[in-house]
Amino acid sequence: MEIAVTKTPLPPLEEYIEYLRQIWSSHHVTNNGPLLRELEGRLRTRLAARHVWFVSSGMAALQLALKASHLTGEIITTPFSYVATAGAILWEGCTPVFVDVRQEDLTLDPDLLRAALTPRTRAILATHVYGHPCDVDRLEAFAREHGLKLIYDAAHTFGCELRGRPLATYGDVSCLSFHATKVFHTVEGGAVVINGDDGLAERVKLMRAFGHVGDVHYSIGINAKNSEFHAAMGLCNLRTVDAVIAQRREQYLFYHELLTDSPVRLPTPGTDDFQHNYAYCPALLPSEDSVHDALASLAIEGVRARRYFHPALNCLPYAAGARCPVAEEAAQRAICLPMSEAVTPEVQRRVAAALLQVVTPHVSAA
Numbered sequence: 563m564e565i566a567v568t569k570t571p572l573p574p575l576e577e578y579i580e581y582l583r584q585i586w587s588s589h590h591v592t593n594n595g596p597l598l599r600e601l602e603g604r605l606r607t608r609l610a611a612r613h614v615w616f617v618s619s620g621m622a623a624l625q626l627a628l629k630a631s632h633l634t635g636e637i638i639t640t641p642f643s644y645v646a647t648a649g650a651i652l653w654e655g656c657t658p659v660f661v662d663v664r665q666e667d668l669t670l671d672p673d674l675l676r677a678a679l680t681p682r683t684r685a686i687l688a689t690h691v692y693g694h695p696c697d698v699d700r701l702e703a704f705a706r707e708h709g710l711k712l713i714y715d716a717a718h719t720f721g722c723e724l725r726g727r728p729l730a731t732y733g734d735v736s737c738l739s740f741h742a743t744k745v746f747h748t749v750e751g752g753a754v755v756i757n758g759d760d761g762l763a764e765r766v767k768l769m770r771a772f773g774h775v776g777d778v779h780y781s782i783g784i785n786a787k788n789s790e791f792h793a794a795m796g797l798c799n800l801r802t803v804d805a806v807i808a809q810r811r812e813q814y815l816f817y818h819e820l821l822t823d824s825p826v827r828l829p830t831p832g833t834d835d836f837q838h839n840y841a842y843c844p845a846l847l848p849s850e851d852s853v854h855d856a857l858a859s860l861a862i863e864g865v866r867a868r869r870y871f872h873p874a875l876n877c878l879p880y881a882a883g884a885r886c887p888v889a890e891e892a893a894q895r896a897i898c899l900p901m902s903e904a905v906t907p908e909v910q911r912r913v914a915a916a917l918l919q920v921v922t923p924h925v926s927a928a
């Protein structure tokens with residue numbers, strides 16, 4: 563059997579069917595239905611956030627966050643993230659200004675912010691990549707000093723807590739993804755989390771549903787609503803997400819044990835007082851060639867690892883940005899190791915052995 567980089571956890575079918583019965587009897591299938599409101603309520607409690615809007619995707623959450631913040635001009639952002647981060651900026655007609663990341667945890671480097679600032683800078687959009695928390699204090703201080711909005715792509719952060727507070731509640735706005743590949747999922751979906759500004763939260767809520775309530779049209783909007791079927795999947799998965807995280811933790815720690823003191827570098831969160839969700843196990847191999855070799859030799863083992871993230875976003879053909887050497891090198895060298903319920907310790911040993919063989923050929927020769 564082939565082992566993929568991840569395997570979407572599905573709830574016991576009976577539990578989902580129970581929600582389907584409720585949908586069939588209410589006949590409310592979408593448009594702010596009862597299951598959606600129940601999910602939003604539970605997420606507000608779990609995240610201890612003032613406003614949580616469930617939307618159709620993480621990408622839509624980013625688009626709404628930028629649009630409802632009335633952003634134009636330049637947005638300082640990270641080159642090391644999924645393409646949606648820079649894509650949302652460009653889609654909203656703004657200009658991404660890429661600032662390189664830190665070596666250790668691959669989040670935006672606060673030392674480089676000042677050099678990227680221009681009179682047209684309006685916001686920072688930073689990613690807690692792999693769930694590693696950005697330097698929230700320094701980003702916050704810089705944003706306040708220069709009157710910038712601070713928005714986080716928090717797609718990887720479900721279950722992460724920084725200083726006892728969910729990581730997805732930092733910044734003016736945080737955007738979560740609940741895509742099937744994420745540690746907590748609703749098949750497709752995402753959320754906009756706003757812990758302060760009620761006016762901004764109201765605009766996001768309006769804009770996700772065409773900008774109107776009944777016959778009163780307040781603003782332009784899009785269709786970023788989500789359905790009762792997706793909310794039902796979220797309600798089921800909320801029951802098991804902590805068990806999923808506990809399993810990822812075991813796998814993450816075992817990979818780290820197997821690969822310790824090797825030429826494989828394992829980026830980790832750069833701060834204490836942090837609770838990780840262990841959603842990804844990123845590994846940096848010594849070179850791009852070794853990445854190709856490793857993927858090929860894992861494929862022979864029936865294991866698919868993934869280059870994640872590649873390319874660096876400043877190198878996208880439509881986003882010509884300044885050089886970001888740390889991110890570009892990480893993008894060439896990074897893979898994410900398989901983690902899911904299908905990944906047994908035996909699979910992990912095989913993955914680690916294959917990597918070690920690639921990065922230290924002399925070991926196999928000995």
Ligand SMILES: *Cc1c(COP(=O)(O)O)cnc(C)c1O
Pocket residue numbers: 619620621622643644646647689715717718739740741750751752
């Ligand atoms: C998955 C992801 C997104 C996009 O989320 P979707 O729900 O797939 O639209 C955005 N940013 C990052 C960093 C992601 O990993």
